[in-house]
Amino acid sequence: MNTAVSSTAASSPVGGPLPGTLSGLQRWPVWVTPLAGLIIAYGLIPWLATDYWFDAILIPFLALSLAAVGLNLLTGYAGQLSLGSAAFMAVGAFAAYNFNLRLPGLPLLVSMVLAGGVATLVGVAFGLPSLRLRGFYLAVSTLAAQFFVQWALTKFGWFSNNNASGVIDAPRLVVAGLAFDTPVLRYVFALSIVSVLTALVWRLVHTPTGHHFIAIRDNELAARVTGVPVLRTKLLAFAISSFVIGVAGVLWGFVYLRTVEPAGFNLDRSFQILFIIIIGGLSSIRGAFLGAALIVVFPLLLSRLGQFLFGGWFDSGVLDLSQRIVLGLAIVGFLIAEPQGLVALWSRALARIERLLARRSRAPAQTTS
Numbered sequence: 559m560n561t562a563v564s565s566t567a568a569s570s571p572v573g574g575p576l577p578g579t580l581s582g583l584q585r586w587p588v589w590v591t592p593l594a595g596l597i598i599a600y601g602l603i604p605w606l607a608t609d610y611w612f613d614a615i616l617i618p619f620l621a622l623s624l625a626a627v628g629l630n631l632l633t634g635y636a637g638q639l640s641l642g643s644a645a646f647m648a649v650g651a652f653a654a655y656n657f658n659l660r661l662p663g664l665p666l667l668v669s670m671v672l673a674g675g676v677a678t679l680v681g682v683a684f685g686l687p688s689l690r691l692r693g694f695y696l697a698v699s700t701l702a703a704q705f706f707v708q709w710a711l712t713k714f715g716w717f718s719n720n721n722a723s724g725v726i727d728a729p730r731l732v733v734a735g736l737a738f739d740t741p742v743l744r745y746v747f748a749l750s751i752v753s754v755l756t757a758l759v760w761r762l763v764h765t766p767t768g769h770h771f772i773a774i775r776d777n778e779l780a781a782r783v784t785g786v787p788v789l790r791t792k793l794l795a796f797a798i799s800s801f802v803i804g805v806a807g808v809l810w811g812f813v814y815l816r817t818v819e820p821a822g823f824n825l826d827r828s829f830q831i832l833f834i835i836i837i838g839g840l841s842s843i844r845g846a847f848l849g850a851a852l853i854v855v856f857p858l859l860l861s862r863l864g865q866f867l868f869g870g871w872f873d874s875g876v877l878d879l880s881q882r883i884v885l886g887l888a889i890v891g892f893l894i895a896e897p898q899g900l901v902a903l904w905s906r907a908l909a910r911i912e913r914l915l916a917r918r919s920r921a922p923a924q925t926t927s
Contacts, residue, residue: 592757596753599749599753600746600749603616603745604742604745604746607742607745609741609742612741612742612744612745613741613814614858615854615855615858616745617741617744617745617748617809617813617814618810618814618854619850619851619854620745620748620749620752620809621748621752621806621809621810621813621814622806622810622830622831622834622850622853622854623752623756623834623846623847623850623851624751624752624755624756624802624803624805624806624809625643625647625802625803625806625807625810625831625834626831626834626835626838626846626847626849626850627755627756627759627802627843627846628643628646628759628798628799628800628801628802628803628806629643629799629803629831629832629834629835630835630840630841630842630843630845630846631759631762631763631771631795631798631799631802632795632796632799633832633835633840634835634839634840634841634842634845635763635768635771635772635775635795635841636771636772636774636775636791636792636795636799637771637774637775637776637778638685638688638696638792638795638796639693639694639696639697639700640696640697640700640799641697641698641700641701641704641825641828641829641832642684642700642701642702642703642704642707642828643803643827643828643831643832644704644823644824644825644826644827644828644831645680645684645703645704645706645707645708645823645828646677646680646681646703646707646799646800646803646804646807647677647803647804647806647807647810647823647827648707648708648711648807648820648822648823649673649676649677649680649707649800649804649807650670650673650674650676650677650803650804650805650806650807650808651673651807651808651810651811651812651818651822651823652711652717652718652818653672653673653676653677653804654669654670654672654673654808654811654812655726655728655729655811655818656717656719657669657672657673658729659719659729665733666729666731666732666733667733670751670805670808673804673805673807673808674800674801674802674804674805674808675801676804677800677801677803677804677805677807678797678798678800678801678804680703680707680800681796681797681799681800681801681803681804682793682796682797682800684699684700684702684703684796685700685792685793685795685796685797685800686793687699688792688793688796689789689792689793692778701825704825704828705825707823708820708823708824711724711820712724712820718818718819723819724819724820725817725818725819726817726818726819727816727817727818728811728812728815728816728817728818729812731743731744731747731812731813733747738813744813747813748809748813748814751805751809752809755802755805756843759798759802759843760843762798763843767791767794770786770787770791771791771795772841773786774786774788774791774792803831807823810822810823830853833849833853833885833889834846834849834850834852834853835849835899836849836889836892836893836899837849837852837853837888837889837892837899837900838850838852838899838900838901839898839899839900839901839902840897840898840899842898842899842901844901844904845898845899845900845901848899848900848901848904849899849900852900853885856881856884856885857877857881860877860880860881860884861877864876864877864880
């Protein structure tokens with residue numbers, strides 16, 4: 559059984575490199591690139607970035623990246639299409655708020671873990687149809703979670719402490735007596751949470767459980783024949799994905815928006831996270847970060863370009879419409895020209911750079927000889 563599943567994983571994006579990547583050229587261990595990224599994220603960015611960069615770009619980038627990692631685990635690795643990501647983010651954010659409100663003295667990190675647990679229960683409940691449904695029908699069933707959660711949070715005032723507007727202020731970020739009040743400290747807090755959960759997800763997809771996810775995605779019948787517990791594995795994928803997305807919802811509400819309201823977790827947010835993993839690359843943790851970077855930075859670049867070309871005519875309404883059109887065209891283009899997304903383009907670019915450097919390093923030796 560393990561041999562069959564492992565062979566399936568070996569032909570997948572987890573078990574082997576993408577075509578045209580650094581498979582034979584890469585000479586450094588796999589942990590070097592993430593370590594270099596963490597050194598830059600912790601050592602350089604806090605000193606170089608401004609408050610605007612932290613509040614408008616880096617913090618939302620981290621929250622959306624974590625949500626995309628969770629959805630990619632479910633959709634990219636396990637092959638279960640979900641359109642209810644924002645609902646699980648909302649469950650996590652409101653659960654963390656209520657844990658902090660109704661259990662005084664509860665540590666923030668504990669409330670985040672408990673909120674992720676609540677999101678897990680909701681995700682498993684709405685993941686039960688995956689035992690019978692696939693594809694489009696499963697997507698519709700997860701879409702029901704989006705509408706139901708948003709309706710429940712709006713209908714029942716208990717979730718928002720009976721606030722008339724339904725908008726509640728997030729509690730202060732305090733861990734072990736240290737208050738994360740400034741933009742740079744909130745960035746460090748979000749970065750730490752995202753780093754830990756991303757590392758755990760990366761480790762998971764390289765275990766037999768991760769290989770089971772891929773086997774079900776590639777061929778559910780073959781996975782069942784080889785002994786993969788299909789029903790349990792599907793629910794496990796929904797559970798872990800919902801936990802990660804729920805914690806991402808806490809970051810989105812507590813660290814980025816600093817308010818918690820149902821409107822912050824609407825259907826557009828679910829599609830935004832889905833677009834991130836499509837553009838970044840399915841079955842790729844790195845692709846979740848690349849896609850999130852594009853989604854966060856693109857509206858800012860489009861706004862600056864529109865203001866430069868069209869002046870005052872390019873207002874917020876035109877920006878929103880233009881953003882939807884361009885992103886739609888980008889998604890169609892990636893699905894047609896490069897289904898593996900930005901991560902494949904990134905890997906090919908690195909491979910070409912290394913081949914070019916290798917040729918230049920060989921040229922002087924040939925001339926000398």
